[in-house]
Amino acid sequence: MQRILIVEDSATMRSLLASALTDLGTRVEITEAASGFEALRLLPREPFDLILTDINMPDINGLELLSFVKGNAAYRGIPLIIVSTEGSERDREKGLGLGADAYLVKPFEPEDLRRVASELLAKRRED
Amino acid sequence: MAARRPKNRPRSKAYREFVSEAEEILERMRGDLADLADQRATRDEAEPDLVNRLFRSAHSLKGLAGMFGLDGMSQLAHHLEDVLDGLRLGRVPLSSPAVGLLDEAVTVFSTLTQEMSESAGTAPSDSVAAALVARIEAAVRSPADSPGTTDPVARLAVDPALLRALTEYEEHRLRENMRRGRRIVLVEATFEILSFEEGLAELTKSVREVGEVLSTLPAPGDTPESQIRFSLLAATDLDELALESALDLPNARIRTVAAPVSGEDGRGPEAATPASPPKVTHAESAPVERSGQNDSHSGDRPGDGESADSVHGPGEPAGGASELESLKSISDTVRVDIKKLDELMNLVGELVIQRSAIAGIAARLCADPATARVGTELSKLHKGLDRKLQELQSGVLEVRMVPLRQVFEKLSRVARRLRRDLAKEVRLEIKGADTELDKLLVEELVDPLVHLVRNAFDHAIESPAERERTGKPPTGTIRIEASQRGNHVVIEVADDGRGIDPAVVRARAEASGLVSPGEVLSQRETLELIFSPGLSTREEVTETSGRGVGMDVVRANLTALGGLVDVDSTIGRGTRITLTLPITLAIIQALIVGVAGQRFAIPLTSVLETLLVEPGSIQRSEGREMLNLRGHPLTLRRLAREFGLPEASSDAKLYVVVLGFGDSRLGLLVDRLDGQQDTVIKPIQGPIQNVRGVTGATELGDQAAVLVLDVSALVDDAVRRREAA
Numbered sequence: 001m002q003r004i005l006i007v008e009d010s011a012t013m014r015s016l017l018a019s020a021l022t023d024l025g026t027r028v029e030i031t032e033a034a035s036g037f038e039a040l041r042l043l044p045r046e047p048f049d050l051i052l053t054d055i056n057m058p059d060i061n062g063l064e065l066l067s068f069v070k071g072n073a074a075y076r077g078i079p080l081i082i083v084s085t086e087g088s089e090r091d092r093e094k095g096l097g098l099g100a101d102a103y104l105v106k107p108f109e110p111e112d113l114r115r116v117a118s119e120l121l122a123k124r125r126e127d
Numbered sequence: 128m129a130a131r132r133p134k135n136r137p138r139s140k141a142y143r144e145f146v147s148e149a150e151e152i153l154e155r156m157r158g159d160l161a162d163l164a165d166q167r168a169t170r171d172e173a174e175p176d177l178v179n180r181l182f183r184s185a186h187s188l189k190g191l192a193g194m195f196g197l198d199g200m201s202q203l204a205h206h207l208e209d210v211l212d213g214l215r216l217g218r219v220p221l222s223s224p225a226v227g228l229l230d231e232a233v234t235v236f237s238t239l240t241q242e243m244s245e246s247a248g249t250a251p252s253d254s255v256a257a258a259l260v261a262r263i264e265a266a267v268r269s270p271a272d273s274p275g276t277t278d279p280v281a282r283l284a285v286d287p288a289l290l291r292a293l294t295e296y297e298e299h300r301l302r303e304n305m306r307r308g309r310r311i312v313l314v315e316a317t318f319e320i321l322s323f324e325e326g327l328a329e330l331t332k333s334v335r336e337v338g339e340v341l342s343t344l345p346a347p348g349d350t351p352e353s354q355i356r357f358s359l360l361a362a363t364d365l366d367e368l369a370l371e372s373a374l375d376l377p378n379a380r381i382r383t384v385a386a387p388v389s390g391e392d393g394r395g396p397e398a399a400t401p402a403s404p405p406k407v408t409h410a411e412s413a414p415v416e417r418s419g420q421n422d423s424h425s426g427d428r429p430g431d432g433e434s435a436d437s438v439h440g441p442g443e444p445a446g447g448a449s450e451l452e453s454l455k456s457i458s459d460t461v462r463v464d465i466k467k468l469d470e471l472m473n474l475v476g477e478l479v480i481q482r483s484a485i486a487g488i489a490a491r492l493c494a495d496p497a498t499a500r501v502g503t504e505l506s507k508l509h510k511g512l513d514r515k516l517q518e519l520q521s522g523v524l525e526v527r528m529v530p531l532r533q534v535f536e537k538l539s540r541v542a543r544r545l546r547r548d549l550a551k552e553v554r555l556e557i558k559g560a561d562t563e564l565d566k567l568l569v570e571e572l573v574d575p576l577v578h579l580v581r582n583a584f585d586h587a588i589e590s591p592a593e594r595e596r597t598g599k600p601p602t603g604t605i606r607i608e609a610s611q612r613g614n615h616v617v618i619e620v621a622d623d624g625r626g627i628d629p630a631v632v633r634a635r636a637e638a639s640g641l642v643s644p645g646e647v648l649s650q651r652e653t654l655e656l657i658f659s660p661g662l663s664t665r666e667e668v669t670e671t672s673g674r675g676v677g678m679d680v681v682r683a684n685l686t687a688l689g690g691l692v693d694v695d696s697t698i699g700r701g702t703r704i705t706l707t708l709p710i711t712l713a714i715i716q717a718l719i720v721g722v723a724g725q726r727f728a729i730p731l732t733s734v735l736e737t738l739l740v741e742p743g744s745i746q747r748s749e750g751r752e753m754l755n756l757r758g759h760p761l762t763l764r765r766l767a768r769e770f771g772l773p774e775a776s777s778d779a780k781l782y783v784v785v786l787g788f789g790d791s792r793l794g795l796l797v798d799r800l801d802g803q804q805d806t807v808i809k810p811i812q813g814p815i816q817n818v819r820g821v822t823g824a825t826e827l828g829d830q831a832a833v834l835v836l837d838v839s840a841l842v843d844d845a846v847r848r849r850e851a852a
Contacts, residue, residue: 010187011142060343067292068345085190090295107193
């Protein structure tokens, strides 16, 4: 079984993301975090195989979370997808520059999310 | 991206969630926009945190509307977000007409959301939104951002990873602060990863007191498995020494990464040489010394955010006191429609009634020697069922309970608006925001409380000049305090204004025929007159006496909730209005009483005691019946007479049910007491629904319907009759 962490401050968006990820063809367990801080606390507790994060959040932003994940030997290998609302091309460039594995723009197609997530999870299984 | 399809169909759970989350966001935005309007009136620039919070709200709305394929709403949110983005990035000035349209945009968005929820999820008509979008577009015609030729940010003496993780907005704030010649510092501290939030909240708070926090970057600590280091990038006007003493954080390391540049010579600030030696390298965790915050906050200074970001329990650090608890609250929270809880409550209620029926059968079986054994068994079973039902009942009740905080936050906003409109200095003090009450009651309390606060503002608190003449501090205070007392919640709204003049109230009451000129009334009885419908609509009273407008409405609202309103006032010192109401309306323990062939239920919370009296001990005075209860006179009323039922023969012993509500007492004369039962009050439909003295009906275990007495109305009437007599 693989574990996915969803970091997103909107409860509705969290459940939309979670429901889009239920049919991946592989068994996954989804953990939801409502803020970056929440994610920071969850990271050491469970071995996650994929992280989805929003950018604009109340405490630390998604880029800061990304920077933490990719700058930490223990978490560097976890693929991370940014799921953010369209608008800032610069944030997108920054995200990919900081090592995000994919960047999805809201509103996203559930199929797109499933495809990207499946690929990254498969790759993670191989590693 | 492929064309969007509305995958999240109307009526779906996700759709309802959207409506409810959107409503929450909009409510928050309304409060923030009120603050923004304050700032717009008094200064050139808005507080960055406030604008950023508004931006994030608009951004969330856009994202949500987009996911649901609601194009009109999404467009509107997009434009809202654009204006706010421009504002936070300095591209749109605070004075721009576009900013003035934000309120309207939020209103339109609310209307659309409402339409959606009312039409069970059909997408609302978008024409209004489209028109507003066009107006916003027209209003935002501002010169584009012109970034400087050389980027000073690139020369900062910080880890490039930190700069890379800044969002566009954070970068803008950094640039803006450098342009103004503020010192840019990096404050670093290391915490235990499992408990970092409290320490970090302390640290952030201290830095905010002396400057602006631009970014918070987490990084692994020295032992990455168990520690986490945070780097706060901040801007301040203080020099390094002043900063260190102001911050006084022994565990944090502070260094300047860009020294301020004096004068506006256009030069970017110099990147600092790696600055002063760290005070201490790091610590296990930041100091966890908590200031002795109590339950009181005057959280309504302009910009004193009470948005989602900062709505914490009073005295609770921003990070959440217990890590476990906060984890739980986030991952395990579900949103439930109050109607579903009502249904559950009704089910519990019906079970409660059936349980009573079982008790009745058990008692009958026990009474007959032939079936006594089965009866005892059934009775045992009934006791077990009873315990579990009580747990279930209190569990469901607990779920319905919400803190008064939300209402109190609304009051803060009302106060803020009034302060702006009326040019009065008034401080709103709130205590007991954590007091819990049934969700439905909380909703119904909003109007009366807003009314009381408004009244205090309008009429009670004097102008600063007048206050100073009478030796009062120029700033008036309105104190709202909630507390639980047994099964009731008491909410006091007190002001230190001019108070109510009983002479004026009296004169007005006589003029309107409420009181006859010779009638003797106590001070309290006179003050109570402000709740009379005939009196309170007169404006002169409010201006001279301090109170009055719509107080009858407040009393009517409270009575409808099974509550009471009391007033206490001293001329020149202030007025205190006390609201007393039951914690829940859902299930009550009731005393069943009988008069002639009828039975009535009386909520047990209002019953102080019951007595058996000889008819001879009842005294008559001025047409009223009284009883000497341990030296105190107790007014009596005959329940039979109230409802036009035949009265018991004059020599029969009678039961007196002593009722208490607020500070008032009343003895109710009944023929018999039929025991105690849990009952669910159901509203009455049809001709008797508006009968005063009856609050609803309930079913007893034997399937008989009985009327539930409205104790507050009965007691109230008795007090008024005494006054009128």
